[in-house]
Amino acid sequence: MTDLRSVDLDNLAERTGIQVEFYDPLGTHYGFPTFPYHCAPTGLATLRQLRAAGLRPNGQNPIAQIYWRHRNNRRVAYLYRLDLAAPKRAATPAQREAIAKALRARRTCRVCAQVKPYYIPRRYGCCLDCHGGH
Known part of the structure; x- marks a missing residue:
């Protein structure tokens, strides 16, 4: 080398x-x-x-x-x-669980508490259904 x-x-x-x-x-x-x-x-x-x-x-x-x-x-x-x-190192089960929890929190609306199939837009702070209702 x-x-x-x-x-x-x-x-x-x-x-x-x-x-x-x-x-x-x-x-x-x-x-x-x-x-x-x-x-x-x-x-x-x-x-x-x-x-x-x-x-x-x-x-x-x-x-x-x-x-x-x-x-x-x-x-x-x-x-x-x-x-x-x-x-590459593989993530431990605890790490994978923490990642899944964090990603689920990004899909949970703060207003209606529903888990959406998309990430909640940060600019609105709520899902698109709740944002359209305001």
Whole structure:
């Protein structure tokens, strides 16, 4: 995992003279190993990719980043090592019960005390039936 260089991106500048923006595998320019969008080295993944695979970072710090432009802003996603990632923890029955209770409270109208199949709009503070009656 020490060598994060990409042979294709390294050769691109030599072959065509095109410099790839946001390609800095040694971290000399950005202070952290940096790669362009869709060019992350194998063995590294973003938080979203880890979660989609049922993994979590397991306390490790990111070792690289992906930079890209979105409109006029620069966006960043941090990369974590897949070999150090651990499986996501499952919620305990008590945690699942607390979550279900909290979500049920969001669906319970304060005026008529009915549990609705939708979340009560915070701007009204009551269900749509009670709001329409006021």
